[in-house]
Amino acid sequence: xxxxxxxxxxFATIVIMLSFVGAIPKAAMAAGTIxxxxxxxxxxxxxxxxxxxxxxxxxxVNATTFAAGDQILFKSGxxxxxxxxxxxxxxxxxxxxxxxxGSGSKPLINGNGLTMNADGSGGSAVYLYNQEYWEIKNLExxxxxxxxAKRLGVNVVASDYGTANYIHISNLTVHDVxxxxxxxxxxxxxxxxxxxxxxxxxxxxxxxxxxxxxxxxTGIQTHSxxxxxxxxxxxxxxxxxxxxxxxxxxxxxxxxxxxxxxVSSAPVIQYNVVHHAxxxxxxxxxxxxxxxxxxxxxxxxxxxxxxxxxxxxxxxxDYDSNRxxxxxxxxxxxxxxxxLICNNGTSxxxxxxxVRYNISQNDGTRIFQLAGPVTNTSIYNNTIYIGAGAxxxxxxxNDWGGYASNxxxxxxxxxxxxxxxxIMGSSxxxxxxxxxxxxxxxxxxxxDANKLTTNPLLVSPGTGTxxxxxxxxxxxxxxxxxxxxxxxxxxxxxxxWGSAVPANSVPDRGAYEGAGIGSPPVxxxxxxxxxxxxxxxxxxxxxxxxxxxxxxxFNQSLATGEALAFAGSAWTNYTxxxxxxxxxxxxxxxxxxxxxxxxxxxxxxINNSTNSLDLYKKVSGTLTLLSSASFSSTISTWYDLKVKxxxxxxxxxxxxxxLINYTNGTSELSTGKIGYRMASSTASFDDAVVTQ
Numbered sequence: 055x056x057x058x059x060x061x062x063x064x065f066a067t068i069v070i071m072l073s074f075v076g077a078i079p080k081a082a083m084a085a086g087t088i089x090x091x092x093x094x095x096x097x098x099x100x101x102x103x104x105x106x107x108x109x110x111x112x113x114x115v116n117a118t119t120f121a122a123g124d125q126i127l128f129k130s131g132x133x134x135x136x137x138x139x140x141x142x143x144x145x146x147x148x149x150x151x152x153x154x155x156g157s158g159s160k161p162l163i164n165g166n167g168l169t170m171n172a173d174g175s176g177g178s179a180v181y182l183y184n185q186e187y188w189e190i191k192n193l194e195x196x197x198x199x200x201x202x203a204k205r206l207g208v209n210v211v212a213s214d215y216g217t218a219n220y221i222h223i224s225n226l227t228v229h230d231v232x233x234x235x236x237x238x239x240x241x242x243x244x245x246x247x248x249x250x251x252x253x254x255x256x257x258x259x260x261x262x263x264x265x266x267x268x269x270x271x272t273g274i275q276t277h278s279x280x281x282x283x284x285x286x287x288x289x290x291x292x293x294x295x296x297x298x299x300x301x302x303x304x305x306x307x308x309x310x311x312x313x314x315x316x317v318s319s320a321p322v323i324q325y326n327v328v329h330h331a332x333x334x335x336x337x338x339x340x341x342x343x344x345x346x347x348x349x350x351x352x353x354x355x356x357x358x359x360x361x362x363x364x365x366x367x368x369x370x371x372d373y374d375s376n377r378x379x380x381x382x383x384x385x386x387x388x389x390x391x392x393x394l395i396c397n398n399g400t401s402x403x404x405x406x407x408x409v410r411y412n413i414s415q416n417d418g419t420r421i422f423q424l425a426g427p428v429t430n431t432s433i434y435n436n437t438i439y440i441g442a443g444a445x446x447x448x449x450x451x452n453d454w455g456g457y458a459s460n461x462x463x464x465x466x467x468x469x470x471x472x473x474x475x476x477i478m479g480s481s482x483x484x485x486x487x488x489x490x491x492x493x494x495x496x497x498x499x500x501x502d503a504n505k506l507t508t509n510p511l512l513v514s515p516g517t518g519t520x521x522x523x524x525x526x527x528x529x530x531x532x533x534x535x536x537x538x539x540x541x542x543x544x545x546x547x548x549x550x551w552g553s554a555v556p557a558n559s560v561p562d563r564g565a566y567e568g569a570g571i572g573s574p575p576v577x578x579x580x581x582x583x584x585x586x587x588x589x590x591x592x593x594x595x596x597x598x599x600x601x602x603x604x605x606x607x608f609n610q611s612l613a614t615g616e617a618l619a620f621a622g623s624a625w626t627n628y629t630x631x632x633x634x635x636x637x638x639x640x641x642x643x644x645x646x647x648x649x650x651x652x653x654x655x656x657x658x659x660i661n662n663s664t665n666s667l668d669l670y671k672k673v674s675g676t677l678t679l680l681s682s683a684s685f686s687s688t689i690s691t692w693y694d695l696k697v698k699x700x701x702x703x704x705x706x707x708x709x710x711x712x713l714i715n716y717t718n719g720t721s722e723l724s725t726g727k728i729g730y731r732m733a734s735s736t737a738s739f740d741d742a743v744v745t746q
Contacts, residue, residue, distance in 0.1 A: 086123020086148065090155060091115060093132035105129075105155070112136045112163075122148035128161035128193065130154050135164045138180045144187030149220055151189045152180075160194040160227060167199025170206065174239055174248055174277070178209035184218070191224040198230045204240045207231045207269065212256060214249030221245055222260040231269040235309040235335040241272035242305070247295070247317070253280050255293040255317075263302045270309030270334060274300060278317035281346055284374035284401030294319035294348065301325045310335040312357070313342045320349040327521070328368075332361045340394065343370030349377045356384045356521040363419045366390020371407040373397045373426065379408045382550055384521045386415040391446070392438070397426035399455015404428040411550045411565045413527050415439045415518045420450040420474075424481070427456030434464040434542055435549070437527045437565040439515050440493075442681075442717040444472035451481040459483055463500075465539040467510050467564035470494050471717055488540040490563050493715060509712065510535040510564065513571050516703055516717060524550070531570035535563035580622045580728070580744035584608045594618045594652050596732070603635075607740040610732060613638055620649055620729040622744060630728050631696035633740040636662050636689050643737035644668075646729030647697055656723055657731055658697045658706045658714065662687045667713050669706055673722055680704075683713035692740075 090108035098114040100107030109115065112134050115126060120142035128134070144150040154161050163179045170177025179197045182188055188210075195207045207228035212218035223243060233240035243261060247254040255278065266273045276298060279289040286292075298321035305312045305328045312328035315321045323342060332339025341357035344350035350371075357368030368385035371378035373396050385392045392414040397404040407428065414421055414436065421438050424431060440446050448468055451458050459482045467490040475496030478484060486502040490510045511533035514526030528551070529535055539561045549555055549567035561567055582590055584606040588598065596610045596617025603609070610617045630647050644659025653675040659668055667685040671678050685708060687693065698705040702721075706714030730739050 086121065086125060086150075088125045088127060089115075089118075090127050090129070091132075092129040093134055094129070112138050115140050120150050122150065122187070125151045125153065127153055127155040130156040130161060131158035133162045133164065135166050137165060137168055137178065138163050139182070141185070143185045144220070146187065146219070149187040149189050149222070152191070152193070153189070154192040160192055162194040162196070165195075165197030165205070165207070167203070168197055168205055169199070169203045170209070170240060173213075174246055175211050175213065176209065177204060177240070178206035180208045182210045182221070184212055184215050186212070186218045187220040189222045189224070191222075191226065194227045196228070196230045198232050202232045202234050202270065204237055205231055205233050206240055206242070206244050207266075208243045210245045212247050212254050214252040215254045216252060218247075218254070218256050220258045221256065224260070224263045226264045228264065228266045229268050233270040233309065235271040235337070238272050238311060238314065239275070239277050240270070241275065241309070242266040242269040243274045244272075245276050247278040247280055247293070249279065250289045253290050253293045254278070255280060256295045256298075258297045259295060259299070261300045261303065264304075266303065266305045266308075268307045272311045272314050273305035273308045273328070273331070274303060275311070275314040276316050276318060281317045284346070284403045285398070286346060286374055292317065292346070295321070298322070303327075306330045307333060309333060310337070310339040311343070312340070312360075315344045315350060316346050318344070318347045318350070320351070321347060323350065323352045324354045327356045329356075329358045330361065332366060336362070338365040340365050340370040340390075341368045341388065343372050344375055344378055345372040346374040347378070348375065350375065350379070352378065352380045353382045354521065358386045358388060360388040360390060363390045365394055366419065367394045367423070368392055368417065370394040370396070371404065374401060374403045376403055377406040379410075381408070381410050381412065381546055383412045384415075384518065384524055385412065385417055386518060387417065389418045391420045391423060392417045393421075394423045394425065395428050395431055396424070396454060397428045397456075399426050405430050407431045409433045410435050410546060411548075412436045413518065413524050413550060413565050415516065416441050416444065418444065418446050420447040422449045424451045424458040424461060426454030426458070428458045429460055431458065431461045433462065434466065435539070435545070435561065435563070435565055437467045437469070437512070439469045439527070440472040440474065441516055441719065442471040442715075443719050445474050446472050447474040447477060449476045449478070451477065451479045451484070453479060457481045461485070462487075464488055464542065465561065465563045466490070467512070467535060468492065469510065469512065469515050471715055476500055488538070488563060490535055504540065506534050506538065506563070508534050511570075514700060517701060527564070528566045528571050529562060529564065531572055533570050536570055537562060539563045576745045578743060578745050579625065579628070580742070582621065582742045584740060591619045591621045594620075601738075603738060605740065607738045608730070609738045610730075611736050613736050614734055616731070616733050618646070618652055618729055618731045620646070620727050621742070622727040624725045624727060625744065625746065626725045627700050627746065629696065629698040629745045630743070631694065632730075632742040633692050634660060634695045635692045635738045636660060636687060637736040637738060639689055641689065641732065641735035641737060643730065643732035643735055645695055645697055646731050647699060648723045648726035649729045650723070650726050654723065655726065655729065656699070656704065658695065659731070660685065660687050660693060660695065660708070662689060667706060667708055669704060669714050669716055671718070671723060680718070681714050681716040685713060
């Protein structure tokens with residue numbers, strides 16, 4: 055028999071040995087085997103453990119149960135037809151990895167039209183079922199059938215499983231999956247929780263760096279049948295996915311929705327680019343949105359060219375969700391607008407959505423839409439640009455089983471050159487404070503005790519090009535939006551560009567926070583005060599001469615017909631100013647710019663007959679009125695007339711007051727000289743200056 059002392063010694067030794075075992079790194083506990091798969095091999099007779107003995111087929115891979123730490127590497131440039139469905143699971147710290155080896159194009163897995171089962175399982179080129187701790191990366195995936203049917207490119211399913219852990223999908227190219235757009239639960243990449251008997255969810259889902267295009271219906275999605283709350287009924291009570299991260303993906307040419315996250319708790323959706331979503335559904339579709347999800351963070355994404363106005367927005371905080379934050383995103387040219395916030399009226403969900411520090415450029419239909427009884431929405435410090443000619447409404451609050459209540463709209467810059475307005479419906483307690491309403495002012499523009507209507511002096515509005523190419527929406531020196539907003543607590547701590555935002559003091563209005571941007575040095579490229587004559591000018595029609603009127607001025611004295619004078623070079627973006635004096639009753643005269651010839655130019659003129667300042671274009675000999683503002687002029691009085699043209703945007707002012715702000719939606723008259731013009735009028739001109 056062992057003595058008590060010996061037993062104590064043995065037990066202590068065992069404890070020490072176990073402590074050493076516990077100290078071994080997890081990765082070292084399951085180093086795993088690397089298996090190679092090469093479609094050019096003749097058969098599967100090799101052991102797969104070297105490139106020289108690689109397996110050939112998906113059949114061999116699918117028949118193998120892999121262990122923690124194993125890797126399945128497909129040869130670059132190879133092609134396989136059918137379904138990739140390997141078996142087994144990894145463990146924490148030692149996932150099973152599917153990837154590639156060698157150089158050349160990504161290995162192609164072609165599902166060749168596989169279709170999904172009725173419960174949502176199967177039907178994909180790459181498939182996992184009730185398996186966890188997997189990484190899938192560096193593959194090309196397609197699954198196109200002869201006709202549209204419910205199918206996916208990648209389908210990862212847990213069903214009646216409990217909590218499944220760790221699925222990371224990265225650097226895939228998924229394309230040409232012709233699913234059906236009447237069912238959102240098919241398309242490109244899906245991670246799903248299915249079943250009916252055991253509550254199931256995923257933890258640690260990462261989908262990053264993938265390119266997904268030409269798929270129907272949804273580009274990237276999570277889905278769960280364990281979703282019951284707020285009127286949603288399926289397999290059982292709501293069980294949200296945790297640690298969901300969807301980032302750095304490019305998604306385009308999508309039948310319906312771009313990125314859709316369902317039934318998740320605090321997912322992060324960031325640094326994605328989604329464009330040309332909802333291209334084929336003819337129904338509701340949005341570029342990026344959470345549904346039946348709590349505390350979603352949607353940030354640093356670019357969404358553009360979403361099709362349609364049944365939704366059709368870049369972003370959406372959808373119903374049965376709470377506390378969604380949409381921040382630091384760039385939305386542009388989406389036919390349905392920038393953001394939808396909705397609740398179908400059957401529950402008390404969609405409370406506390408925050409939309410802040412985003413930029414919207416030329417989104418359509420309606421910028422902000424609040425549908426149904428959403429509550430406690432905060433929309434602040436966004437910069438919105440709507441170009442001339444657009445009928446886009448800035449705000450639409452509509453009925454969907456009720457109306458929005460307790461909506462706060464603060465510190466936003468609305469740069470509205472369009473004709474749209476504000477539709478408030480029967481919403482209650484909608485508060486506007488310290489916003490900038492610039493440009494056109496529809497009769498429905500809301501009251502705001504601290505509103506500004508002066509030019510916010512954005513550096514170059516309407517010139518955004520990408521998520522990081524929006525410096526035109528910073529504020530210039532002297533902007534009235536600087537340090538004039540209302541303080542907002544828990545404001546995220548930074549602006550669109552990452553600059554700090556004060557927590558308890560007055561911020562700027564709009565998406566920019568900081569000192570004003572200094573204007574670039576102004577360079578004078580042309581000037582003429584006519585003291586040395588008019589040799590710089592070429593005339594057409596009229597009687598032109600330099601006369602003395604206090605100082606030397608350029609005068610046109612024939613009161614019949616069209617009279618023009620041209621000077622300068624073919625400039626593109628410039629500011630042109632000159633003194634103008636009308637010399638007969640009912641006269642008109644003004645500045646020409648971007649002049650190609652007598653039949654092609656822009657004109658900003660004072661019209662004494664109509665008491666107006668008018669902006670025209672003449673293209674191929676046809677004169678068209680573009681914009682007009684009321685302005686009463688007096689004969690024989692000098693006026694300082696100025697036009698600034700940047701890209702397609704034209705600003706016109708008289709005596710330092712801007713009266714015209716117009717953006718031409720047609721590509722024409724992109725460069726040209728300067729000039730003067732009048733019709734059946736006499737006028738004088740002086741001090742012509744062009745700066746850049």
